[in-house]
Amino acid sequence: MKRQNEELLGDVLRRTIEESGMTARLYETRAASLWPVIVGPAIAARSARPSVRDGVMTVSVASAPLRQELAMNRSHLIDIMNRTLGRNVISDIRFIG
Helix, strand or coil, rough: CCCCCCCCCCHHHHHHHHHHHHHHHHHHHHHHHHHHHHHHHHHCCCCCEHHHHHHHEEEEEECCCHHHHHCCCHHHHHHHHHHHCCCCCCCCHHHHC
16 A cells, blocks of 8 residues: 655654744754864863853853953854854853853
């Protein structure tokens, strides 16, 4: 028996994510996983994996000088992150100690 309404699994998952309102959260999770790619392995090793909530990324950095350097480059990091994601996901980055 052949099915009449065949759909690709990827299409079904994409539609389900969109209908459930999880698209923004999915992009925020992707942004957090991109942190090591954006800042490189040296900085990623000196910072914790970030969390993202409502477009605000929070990154724990133990070193005060590194935290200051990252804060001075905040807008550049936001721009790179959003360009890499292909949409405006991150509106601010907070660096905490």
